């Protein structure tokens with residue numbers, strides 16, 4: 001029942017980046033190195049603003 005999808009997340013720095021919704025690893029912003037998502041069990045906890053579910 002796990003859905004795999006990408007989220008488009010906007011970081012504080014203005015960078016928009018695609019983040020895997022079920023990421024098993026910490027995802028950092030490629031521009032400022034801030035953590036955008038981190039794994040919490042089955043779903044990633046997303047920081048920053050989710051613009052769109054891809």
Ligand SMILES: [Zn+2]
Pocket residue numbers: 011012013014015029030031032033034
């Ligand atoms: Zn950033």
